Each structure stands twice: as C-alpha cells, then as structure tokens.
Amino acid sequence: MTDSYAATWRQTFASTVGVEDALTELSCEAARALEVGPAATARMHNLVAISTDTASHAAVDRVLAAMAEVHPSRLVRVRLDPAAPDGVQAQASVRCHVEGDLRCPIVYETVEIATGGNAGRHLAEIVAPVLEADLPVVLWWTGHPPFGDPAFEELLPLVDRLLLDSAALGSTGLRALADVLPTSPPVVDLAWGRLRPWRETIAAAFDHPPLDSAIREVRAVEIDVAGASVEGRLLAGWLAVKLGWQVARPLAGGRVGRGAFVRSGAVIPLVLAKEDGPAAIRRLAIEAGGYHLALTARGDWADVRLARDDLLLSEQRLPLVIPDDATLVSRALMRGGRDRDWEAAMSVTAILVSP
Amino acid sequence: MTDNPLRAGDGNERVAPPAVLVIFGSTGDLAHRKLLPALYNLLVDGLLPSSFAIAAVGRRAETDDDVRAQARQSVANFSRRRLDEDRWRRFAAMLRYVQMQLDAPDDYARLAQFLAALDVECGTRGNRLFYLSVPPSLFPVIVERLGDAGLAREHDNFVRIIVEKPFGHDLASAVTLNEQIHRVFAERQVFRIDHYLGKETVQNLLVLRFGNGILEPIWNRRYVDHCQITVAETLGIGSRAAYYEEAGALRDMVANHMMQLVSLVGMEPPVDLHADSVRDEKVKLLRSIEPIGPAQFATVVRGQYTAGWLGGQPVPGYREEPGVAPTSTTETYFAVRLTIDNWRWAGVPFYLRHGKRLPKRVTEIAIQFKQPPRQFFQTPGEEPAPNVLVLRIQPDEGISLRLVAKQPGPAIRLQNVTLDFLYRTAFDVEPPEAYERLLLDCLLGDSTLFARRDEIETMWRIYDAVLARQHDDPALAIHPYPAGSWGPAAADALIAADGRAWRRP
Numbered sequence: 001m002t003d004s005y006a007a008t009w010r011q012t013f014a015s016t017v018g019v020e021d022a023l024t025e026l027s028c029e030a031a032r033a034l035e036v037g038p039a040a041t042a043r044m045h046n047l048v049a050i051s052t053d054t055a056s057h058a059a060v061d062r063v064l065a066a067m068a069e070v071h072p073s074r075l076v077r078v079r080l081d082p083a084a085p086d087g088v089q090a091q092a093s094v095r096c097h098v099e100g101d102l103r104c105p106i107v108y109e110t111v112e113i114a115t116g117g118n119a120g121r122h123l124a125e126i127v128a129p130v131l132e133a134d135l136p137v138v139l140w141w142t143g144h145p146p147f148g149d150p151a152f153e154e155l156l157p158l159v160d161r162l163l164l165d166s167a168a169l170g171s172t173g174l175r176a177l178a179d180v181l182p183t184s185p186p187v188v189d190l191a192w193g194r195l196r197p198w199r200e201t202i203a204a205a206f207d208h209p210p211l212d213s214a215i216r217e218v219r220a221v222e223i224d225v226a227g228a229s230v231e232g233r234l235l236a237g238w239l240a241v242k243l244g245w246q247v248a249r250p251l252a253g254g255r256v257g258r259g260a261f262v263r264s265g266a267v268i269p270l271v272l273a274k275e276d277g278p279a280a281i282r283r284l285a286i287e288a289g290g291y292h293l294a295l296t297a298r299g300d301w302a303d304v305r306l307a308r309d310d311l312l313l314s315e316q317r318l319p320l321v322i323p324d325d326a327t328l329v330s331r332a333l334m335r336g337g338r339d340r341d342w343e344a345a346m347s348v349t350a351i352l353v354s355p
Numbered sequence: 356m357t358d359n360p361l362r363a364g365d366g367n368e369r370v371a372p373p374a375v376l377v378i379f380g381s382t383g384d385l386a387h388r389k390l391l392p393a394l395y396n397l398l399v400d401g402l403l404p405s406s407f408a409i410a411a412v413g414r415r416a417e418t419d420d421d422v423r424a425q426a427r428q429s430v431a432n433f434s435r436r437r438l439d440e441d442r443w444r445r446f447a448a449m450l451r452y453v454q455m456q457l458d459a460p461d462d463y464a465r466l467a468q469f470l471a472a473l474d475v476e477c478g479t480r481g482n483r484l485f486y487l488s489v490p491p492s493l494f495p496v497i498v499e500r501l502g503d504a505g506l507a508r509e510h511d512n513f514v515r516i517i518v519e520k521p522f523g524h525d526l527a528s529a530v531t532l533n534e535q536i537h538r539v540f541a542e543r544q545v546f547r548i549d550h551y552l553g554k555e556t557v558q559n560l561l562v563l564r565f566g567n568g569i570l571e572p573i574w575n576r577r578y579v580d581h582c583q584i585t586v587a588e589t590l591g592i593g594s595r596a597a598y599y600e601e602a603g604a605l606r607d608m609v610a611n612h613m614m615q616l617v618s619l620v621g622m623e624p625p626v627d628l629h630a631d632s633v634r635d636e637k638v639k640l641l642r643s644i645e646p647i648g649p650a651q652f653a654t655v656v657r658g659q660y661t662a663g664w665l666g667g668q669p670v671p672g673y674r675e676e677p678g679v680a681p682t683s684t685t686e687t688y689f690a691v692r693l694t695i696d697n698w699r700w701a702g703v704p705f706y707l708r709h710g711k712r713l714p715k716r717v718t719e720i721a722i723q724f725k726q727p728p729r730q731f732f733q734t735p736g737e738e739p740a741p742n743v744l745v746l747r748i749q750p751d752e753g754i755s756l757r758l759v760a761k762q763p764g765p766a767i768r769l770q771n772v773t774l775d776f777l778y779r780t781a782f783d784v785e786p787p788e789a790y791e792r793l794l795l796d797c798l799l800g801d802s803t804l805f806a807r808r809d810e811i812e813t814m815w816r817i818y819d820a821v822l823a824r825q826h827d828d829p830a831l832a833i834h835p836y837p838a839g840s841w842g843p844a845a846a847d848a849l850i851a852a853d854g855r856a857w858r859r860p
Contacts, residue, residue, distance in 0.1 A: 044781055197401075200370070203361035204405050208373055208478045212359065242360045300441060318405050319445060334782075 009033075010093040016129045019111055022092040023074075027107050030096040045333055046131045047073035048159075049140040050123070052080045056142040059325075066326035073333060074132045075110045078123070084116025088126055124154040136160040138333055139185075143168050147176045156185060163332050165190040165325075166346070167230050167279070171353040174233075178350030186338040189346070191231050193328040197320045198235060198281060198295075201302050204318070205293055211306070214289025218243060221286055222271045225256065227279035232256070232272050235281065237349035241341065247351045259352055270352075280322070295320075371397070371798035373406035374513075375470055375479045379457065379497055380488035381411030381422070385519065389550075390488065391426045392434035393790035398446050399436050400787075402795055406478035410470065412453045422452040435788060449477075457489070458496050463504035470506070481512030484797060491521055495535045502539030509544075517546045517797055520611055521602070522806070525822045526815040533808045542808055546797045551612040552804040553789025555778065556752040560619045560720075561633070563746070563754065571624070573724070575699045580741065581853075582705045583721040584616050585860055587713040589665060591838075592687070596678025604689040605657075605818060605825075608709045614641065614814045615806070616748075617705055620720055621695055630803040634810060641813040643697040648820045652830035655821055656846040658688030660712040663838030670712060670838045684826050684833050687711040690846040692853070693817075706850055708857065712838035717860040718748040732759075732769055740771045743858070752786070753777040 009026040013019055051060045057079050064075065095108045111130045119126070131137055139155060140163040146152045156162070166189045169177060181187065206215045221239060223232040233251065236259075240247070245261035245268060252258055261268040275282055285294045292307045302320035306313045323331070362370070376394070378386055397403045411422045427447070431438045453469055455462035474481050485501060487494055498516070501507050507514055518536065523529030536545055551557055564570060573579070586608055592599040599607065618637040625632040647655060661672040673679055673687050688710035695705060724742040732739060743757040754776045762768040778786065796804055815822075825831045834843035841857065850857055 199361070200401055203359060204370075206359050206361055207404060208406055208480055215359065215361070239361075242363070244360075316405060317445075319401075319442065 008093055008095045010091055013090040013092065015088055016090045016111070016113060016126050019090050019092045019130050020132075023094060023109050023111070026092060026094040027096075027109075030094055030107065034096060034098065044135065045073045046076060046135050046137045047140065047333065048076040048078065048127055048131075048137060048155075049142070050078040050080055051142045052082075053143070060140075060142050063325045063329055066324065067330055073138070074130075074135070075108070076127060076130055077110060077112045078127065079112075079114045080120050080123070081114070081116040082120055084114070084120070086117025086119050087115070088119050089114045090130075121151045122154075123151045124158060127155065128158060131158065136336075138163055138188075140164075140329065140332075144173055145177075147173075147180050159185045161186050161188060161332070161335070163188045163190070163329065166234065167191040167194075169230070171355075174346070174353055175350045178347050181343050181346065186336075187342070188332040188335055188339070189234075189342055190325060190328045190332070191234055192339070192342045192345075193331060194322050195231055195235055195238070195281075197322055198284070199238060201295060201304065201318055201320055202239075202284065202286075205295070205304060205306075210313075211288060211291060211293065214291055215243070217289040218268055219266075219287040220269045220271075221261075222273065222284070223281060224273045224275055224283040225280070226275040226277035226282050232281055233349050233352055234345055235284070236270055236272070237345040237347075237352060238341070240348045240352075241344040247348060250352050250354050369795065369799065370402055371404055371407065371795055372482060372513075373404050373478055373480045374482035374484055374798055375408045375410055375473050375477075376484045376486060376794075376798075377410045377412060377453075377466075377470070378486045378488055379412045379493075380486075381452075382413045382415065382425070383488055385488045386411070387425070387429040388433050389788070389790045390486065390794070391429045393788055393794055395430045395434050395438075395442075395446050396436050396787065396791050397795060398449075399439070399442055400791075403449075406480070407449055408473050408477045408479055409450050410453050410466075410473070411450060412455060412457075412466075414454065414456060416454055417452050419450065419452050423447045423450050426450055435785060457493055458500070460500055460503060463500045463506065467504050467506055481510070483512070483514045485514075485516045487516065487518050491523075491532070494518065494532060498536050498539050507539045507544070513544075513800065514540075515544050515546055515797060515800070516540050517548050519548055521606060522547055522611070522811045523815065524601070524606055526812060526819040529811050529815045533812070537808075543802070545808070546802060547806040547808075547811060548793055548797075549611055549615055549806055550789040550793065551615055551748075552806075553791075553793040554748055554752070555786040556746060556748045557616065557619065558792075558804070559754075560616075560746065561628075564620075565624050574722075576701055576703050578724055579700075579703050580723045580725045581703055581855060582620060583723070583858055584613055584620075584705065584707045584719070585721070585858070586613060586709040586718045587715055587841075587860065588709075588711045589713065589716045591660070591670065591673070591712055592676055592679070594677075596676055599687075600679060600683060600685050603685045603825075604687055604709050604711070605821065609689050609691070609707060610814055610818050611806075611811075613707050613709060614817070616720055617641075617644075617693065617707070618810075620722070621700055621705070623699065628803070630801060630805075631807075633803050634807045638807070638809050638813055640695070640697070641810065641817070643695050643700070644817050645694045645696055646817050646820065647691070649824070649828070649830070652821070652824075652828065654692040654694075654849065655831060656688070656690040656834060656843060656849050657686035657825060657831055658690075658710060658834045658836045658843040658846065659683070659685070660687050660710070660838045661835045663712070663840065665712060665714065665839040672835075672838065673711075686825070686833060688713075688834075688836060688842050688846070690842065690849055692849060704853060706855075706857070708842060708846060710836075710842050713841060714839055715860060716750065719860055720746040720748070721858050722746075723855075732761075732767055739769050751777055751779065753779075753781075 009030050011022045049060050051057045091112045093110050097106045115126055137159050138161045139159040145164055162185050205211055223235060225232040240261050245263045248262035248267055249260040251272060256272040256274040259270045283296045290308055294305045296303045297320055300321045301317050304316045304318055380386060453466060455466060473479055487497060523532045618640045622636040622640045625636045659673050663670060674681050674683055690708040693705040722744040726741050739759045745755045747753050756774045758772055759769050760772045762770045793804060834845040836843040
C-alpha cells in the first residue's frame with residue numbers, strides 16, 4: 001500500500017430503515033475488495049445537512065465537496081423539496097480511502113436522502129434510523145431555518161448542535177433566532193466564523209498603546225458593508241457585548257442605517273452604511289479616546305490606520321482572510337458547547353434590528 | 356493582554372502577546388528545521404500578534420535579507436503548511452538579524468539597545484523570550500551576559516528564557532546549570548523544553564487518564580500487571596557521532612523524554628491543571644522511583660548495535676560509524692526495569708527500552724492488564740492474551756485496546772482483537788507540531804508542558820549511579836545486538852526473568 005487511492009460502493013433504498021445495516025455491509029465489501037485489513041471509519045459526528053431548494057442543494061454540495069473527500073462524520077445529506085412527490089429515496093454509500101503511509105484504509109459513510117410531499121414533513125423519522133449511535137448530531141440547515149415548523153422542531157431533540165448562517169436571515173429571522181436560543185441546542189453560526197478575522201484584527205488593534213487605554217472610551221462606530229452583507233450588524237453586536245454597551249436606538253433601516261448604543265449615560269452613535277459590490281464588510285472605523293482607528297478590507301488584507309486630529313500615527317497591513325464556508329463547516333464540527341459570546345452578540349443584534 | 360475586553364472568550368486568549376523572540380543559534384539545525392517553521396505556522400493560524408518580532412542572533416556577518424532568505428528555505432522545506440507569499444511577506448517583516456559574539460559583554464549592551472528600538476518600532480512592549488538553541492557549553496555565558504546587560508529584568512514586561520536539552524549530563528552538572536541560570540532568572544522565567552511534551556498524544560495522556568471515568572479505577576496495581584514504554588528508532592547516529600559518543604541512549608532519550616512519559620503515565624491526579632499542580636504530581640511520581648544503585652544494576656541492559664540488515668539494506672555497526680571510536684562503549688540501546696514505590700504502583704514494574712537501528716520507528720506506551728482470576732476459555736496450548744492498552748505516540752498517533760473475542764463457529768475458540776483509535780482518521784486534521792504548541796505556551800507564560808528544576812534533577816538522580824559507573828562496572832557492560840533486531844538477548848532475559856516478554860510493536 002504505497003499509493004493513495006479511493007473507491008466507492010453504493011446501494012439504493014426506498015426507506016431509511018435498513019440503510020445503516022447496508023453501510024456496515026458496504027464497508028466490509030470495500031475492505032474485501034481492496035484486500036486490506038479492517039478499515040477505520042472516520043466518525044466523530046453525524047452531520048445532517050438539509051437544503052430546501054435547488055440553489056441551496058447545489059451550494060451545500062459544493063461545500064461538502066470542498067471539505068474534501070474526507071471529513072470525520074457520517075454524512076446524512078437531505079434534499080427536501082416540499083413540492084416533490086410524496087416519498088423517500090435513500091442511497092447509502094461508503095468511500096474507502098487508502099493513504100500510502102497509513103496502516104489502514106479510512107471509510108467515509110454517506111447517506112443521501114431525497115424527500116418531499118407528506119413524507120418530507122416527517123424529517124425526524126427519516127433521519128433517526130441513519131444516525132450512528134453515541135455520536136453527536138450536527139444539523140446544518142441551510143437557508144432560513146423554519147423556526148416553529150413542526151418538521152424542524154421535531155428534529156431538534158435529536159440534535160446536539162445546530163449549524164446555520166445568520167447571514168441568510170432578515171431582521172425577523174434574527175429576532176426569531178434570538179428568541180429560540182434559550183431552548184435550542186447550541187448553535188454555530190457561519191456568519192460568526194466569517195467575522196472572526198475582523199474580530200481578531202480589531203482586538204489586536206486594542207492590545208497595545210495608545211489604544212489599549214482608550215478601549216473604554218469609544219465615542220462612535222461606523223461600519224461600511226457591501227451588497228447584501230448583514231454581518232455588520234453582528235459585528236456591532238459583538239462590540240456592544242464586549243464593551244458593555246446597551247442598544248439605545250435600533251437601526252432605522254434594519255440592515256443598514258443609523259442607530260446608537262449607550263454606556264454609562266454616554267451615547268455611542270452607530271452608522272451602518274451600504275456600498276456596492278459583493279457581500280462583505282468593507283470598512284470599520286472607531287473613534288476612541290481622541291483616536292481614529294480605521295480598518296479597510298483590501299482582498300485578504302486589512303489596512304489599519306490610526307490617526308489623531310487628522311495626523312496619521314501608524315499604518316499597518318494585516319491579514320484578513322475570510323474563511324470559506326467549507327472551512328467554517330469543518331470548524332463547526334470541531335466545536336462543542338454553547339458559544340456564549342455569539343449568543344450574547346446575537347441577542348444584542350436582534351434588539352438592534354428590532355422595529 | 357488580559358485587560359483587553361475584546362480578547363476575552365472565543366478562544367482569542369490563546370493568541371500570543373506582543374513580544375520579541377530572540378533566538379541564540381539561529382543558524383543551527385533546530386532553528387531551521389523546527390523553530391522558524393513553527394513560528395510561521397503560528398502566524399498562519401493567527402496565533403502571533405501583529406506586534407511580534409524575531410531577532411535571529413548569529414556570529415556571522417549577515418543581513419536581515421540573508422536571514423530571511425534562509426528562513427524562507429526553512430519554511431519551504433520543513434513547514435507543515437505550504438509557503439504562502441502574502442503570509443511569508445508578513446513573517447519576513449518580523450525577522451531581524453543581530454550579529455554578535457556570544458561571550459562579548461559589549462555585544463549584549465548593543466542587543467539591549469536593539470531590542471529597545473524594536474519595542475518602539477514593532478510595539479513589542481519590552482516582552483522578551485530568549486531561546487537558547489546553542490550547545491549547552493554556551494548556556495552559562497549567555498545567561499550571565501544577559502543578566503549583566505540587565506536583559507533578564509522584568510518591570511511591567513515579561514522576560515523568559517527557553518533552554519533546550521540536555522539539561523546537564525548528570526545530576527551534578529544539572530544542579531550546576533540550574534544554579535547558573537537561577538543567578539539571573541527566577542524559576543518562573545525558565546522554560547526547559549522537552550519537545551516530547553508538545554506532542555498531541557503525550558498531552559492526550561492527561562485527557563485519557565483524567566477525562567475518562569472508566570480508566571482511573573483500574574489504573575493501579577490491582578489491575579495493571581506492568582507497563583512497557585518503547586522508543587525504537589531505525590536510524591543510526593547519522594552525523595551526530597561527536598554528540599552521541601558523549602551522550603549515549605540513556606542521556607539522549609531515556610533519562611529525559613522517557614521519564615516524562617513515565618511520570619505522565621504514573622502520576623496521581625493533580626488538584627487542578629495549573630502548571631505547578633501538574634508538575635508537583637510528576638515530581639512526586641519521580642521521587643517514588645527507586646534510584647538505580649549498584650545493587651540494581653542487574654535491572655539495566657546497555658546495548659550497542661553491530662553491523663546488520665535493516666529493511667533489506669546492510670547497515671554498519673556503531674563502531675564503524677564515522678566519528679565513533681572503534682572501542683567505544685557508548686550504549687545505543689538501553690533497557691531498564693523501574694520500581695515505583697508508592698501505593699498505586701507497588702509491585703508493578705515499568706519496563707523502558709530505547710534503541711537505535713531497531714526494526715521499526717515506533718514510540719508507544721503499553722499498559723498490560725492482569726488476567727482474569729479464572730480462565731474459563733482456555734484452549735490447551737493457547738493461553739489467552741492479556742488485555743493491553745497501547746498509547747502510540749509515533750507514528751500514527753492513537754490508542755488501541757487489545758481484547759479477547761470468540762471466533763465465529765460452533766466451538767469456543769478465542770481470538771485477539773484490537774479496538775483502534777487513530778488520531779488522523781478520527782479527527783481528520785493535522786495536529787500542530789510540538790514546537791508550535793510549546794513556543795505558544797511559552798509566549799503565554801504557561802509552563803505546564805515544560806520541565807521544572809526539581810523534575811530535571813530528580814530524573815538525573817534516578818540514573819546518576821549508572822552514569823557514573825557505566826563505562827567501568829562489569830554489571831553495566833555493553834551487550835552487542837545486530838542492527839535490525841529488537842535489541843540484545845540480555846534485554847529479553849531481563850524481562851523474561853519476571854515471567855514476561857517485550858511486546859513486538
């Protein structure tokens with residue numbers, strides 16, 4: 001076994017009952033066919049990825065493909081189409097990957113399910129038979145999770161972690177998400193992951209003089225976002241939580257507009273401005289302690305300028321690589337527990353976008 | 356850093372604080388193979404702050420650009436992450452070269468000025484980390500000169516020093532070295548690096564032992580028959596003859612790396628995971644090990660490889676290696692039976708073996724459990740194998756548990772089966788290199804994975820009599836073994852005398 005190679009075995013079913021037995025059988029078949037010893041199954045989680053329209057089907061498939069052929073999960077891929085004929089089609093497959101320097105082949109299990117009609121309203125009963133016992137279940141619901149819909153709500157008791165992207169949510173969706181947080185499984189938000197480089201770069205700017213002593217003296221925040229980006233709101237929510245601000249005036253326009261925070265009686269104006277271009281945060285400016293800090297995104301870099309009274313004090317270029325969704329989903333699988341920072345930031349954001 | 360509220364939570368607290376890392380011996384093998392690639396990977400992972408600088412110290416007349424060009428080659432050749440041009444530019448901007456003679460006091464005054472200028476330029480806030488990647492003979496003079504130049508003093512800043520092994524060559528020299536260091540640096544400033552402790556599996560030992568409820572109740576003399584720790588290498592000594600002739604297997608591997616493993620396997624649960632709580636328990640365990648005096652020399656086997664075949668290739672014997680004396684009595688193999696005199700391990704031997712030119716490269720810890728009190732399923736001539744928990748440190752880091760199962764069929768026939776956990780397949784991520792973790796910990800001031808003074812001295816105390824008499828006491832004579840074998844027959848006899856056998860890893 002000196003070369004890397006891979007092969008796939010498949011079997012199709014009209015129900016998800018029996019699929020798990022088939023996975024075991026297919027793994028044995030793979031090991032026999034490859035004439036290798038017992039295979040190790042890459043299983044740290046059950047990843048249940050659900051998409052509900054053609055565009056998101058394709059987007060999820062791209063992400064899963066970009067996560068490489070390998071990810072340490074039993075993957076349950078559900079294409080839910082309420083308009084499709086009633087029923088379930090399930091396909092079990094194992095992909096056996098052998099690396100030259102590894103002692104044994106690795107098996108990756110995938111269950112692909114297409115469902116619609118009345119059957120599609122019983123997602124919990126469709127998914128439950130194909131979940132590997134004792135492993136955490138991560139539910140990745142692409143698009144807008146249907147909070148309150150029985151099909152979605154019945155899935156949640158099976159789930160240890162809910163993966164979503166708050167960038168897909170409008171103001172109403174954000175408020176609905178904030179409302180369910182106390183009772184939902186721990187949530188991992190892809191938008192929060194995309195904000196991480198921003199959060200780190202902002203935090204780094206306040207690590208050392210002169211801004212370290214000015215951090216409690218923020219006077220104003222401006223965030224420029226492009227396209228349909230809604231992550232600026234969450235970034236503002238994060239700053240508010242970390243610096244002990246309360247929402248004094250919600251954003252007038254929901255996604256963009258003017259709002260304000262307050263801390264110890266002092267009002268901190270917030271401006272969320274919109275630019276043209278692909279969805280992204282473009283610029284953040286903070287007035288603090290008489291200093292003006294501006295971070296401007298330029299590709300994978302941020303220009304960080306610090307000025308006082310229009311006098312430029314320093315200028316730096318720092319990396320600002322926004323991870324792609326495949327990276328974010330991979331990271332989400334490795335997370336555990338509640339992200340209290342995100343929950344707090346989301347709660348503030350929901351207030352910020354309230355009418 | 357901790358007073359920056361934006362840093363609290365979200366894992367951001369593991370980002371290193373602003374600092375200058377000063378590498379003495381920056382042109383050496385360690386710096387090029389390990390340190391610079393590790394620093395580059397920390398940068399790629401976003402774990403270095405923007406206010407960070409690396410001062411590469413060397414004796415040659417070179418420029419910043421020369422050092423950057425060499426470092427680029429190191430990263431290209433040895434980094435686990437491929438070289439990315441954007442990130443490289445940022446990393447290169449952190450790198451500066453400082454030419455100095457390591458024993459010249461004036462050069463340390465210049466170094467102090469240089470570092471002060473870097474603080475202004477890069478915002479490194481007076482935080483310094485001195486890395487002694489130089490031969491041990493230079494440790495004392497560098498430490499003394501740093502002290503004389505006022506470079507060890509802390510005010511609002513931190514100053515730390517990383518010392519690479521060997522930490523002395525016996526107990527007396529370790530005590531002397533520690534005293535020399537302590538004349539300038541307080542113990543809390545000293546980080547003695549043992550890269551074994553930076554390996555994921557070694558760190559996982561603590562998680563395995565104290566994060567799983569099922570293991571602690573059986574991790575003792577009542578259930579464990581014995582423990583075997585094996586560090587086997589296929590390589591010979593390469594170009595390290597001068598060093599190895601002085602060191603040998605005991606000093607090079609057993610007395611430090613392997614004793615770290617012993618202490619992690621055998622220690623009591625710490626009261627918490629603070630550095631000193633963990634290290635207190637490790638030292639307690641080491642102090643429970645009976646030092647090997649002349650009366651225990653029979654529990655030691657020293658070996659030396661002779662010419663043989665390894666993987667189908669002929670290889671020379673140790674004494675034929677370039678730079679090795681033809682009459683050398685340096686051991687390339689060392690096996691020992693350790694006795695731990697405490698309540699947990701009384702009567703449970705710990706067998707350690709390390710050798711060069713063995714058939715496989717493998718490092719593992721094997722905990723062999725006692726057999727059930729009654730054997731119902733014994734087939735004549737087929738003794739059921741005992742349960743063994745194996746912690747593999749390299750290669751293929753992972754854990755396996757050997758059980759006995761019934762073979763399918765009408766008769767009760769037993770078969771050994773293995774439950775296997777492989778890090779690479781389970782997590783499907785590449786773990787960081789040991790030096791990445793250790794450099795970051797040092798920058799963060801977390802000394803849990805670094806050896807404390809008393810730890811080092813207690814380790815040496817166990818082997819001090821062996822080291823003192825190994826070249827002239829007949830009981831410690833060298834046993835030859837052919838390259839490609841699992842060591843000398845005397846080592847087999849050592850464990851066989853207890854009714855046991857070495858595992859075949």
